[in-house]
Amino acid sequence: MRSTVRLAALAALFLPAAAQAQSANPAGSGPIVAALGWLQGTLLGNVATAVAVMAVAAVGFMMLTGRMNWRFGATVIIGCFILFGAASIVAGIQSAAAVG
Template identity: 85%
Template sequence: MTRKTVPSFLAALFALPARPAFAQATTDPAGSGPIVAALAWLQGTLLGNVATAVAVMAVAAVGFMMLTGRMNWRFGATVIIGVFILFGAGAIVSGIQQAAAG
């Protein structure tokens, strides 16, 4: 491709209409009941009282280290971002699904 054809190729590529993928199953496959139940338990554990208590302790530890002047900023940022990702996982996934569907 020459330099003159690249912009027109990209314009033609982006002008193509997007088609939805219909390969996703809308129901759980047969025999997946125990797996779905185990994953639901894991989700409840990771987003329930256990995760909330661990996240509160982690943020408190970061705050205490900041208070005493022994803060490793990379560790603190990792803890805070991890807490946001853990509790925002449902919203993140639904946003990705909506972006992919529409």
């Protein structure tokens, strides 16, 4: 009988539990949320988009003329895709986690 209880308790530890997302921000987190919103706006705003377009164009030109290693150039371009696609990437991970 005791081994059955222990086995059930051990099995309960390893069963996946659904994570419940909070719908509201915790108390006192207003300045932190505002700062993160500003950072997101800065990283994904018009200025950042223009800088990324110029960087990709410059890297692409340097790669085509043989002045830059293709691996480093591809790293820069993939980094821009990850930066601007971060919201979609996180949404996909969250939806995949919610299904499982």
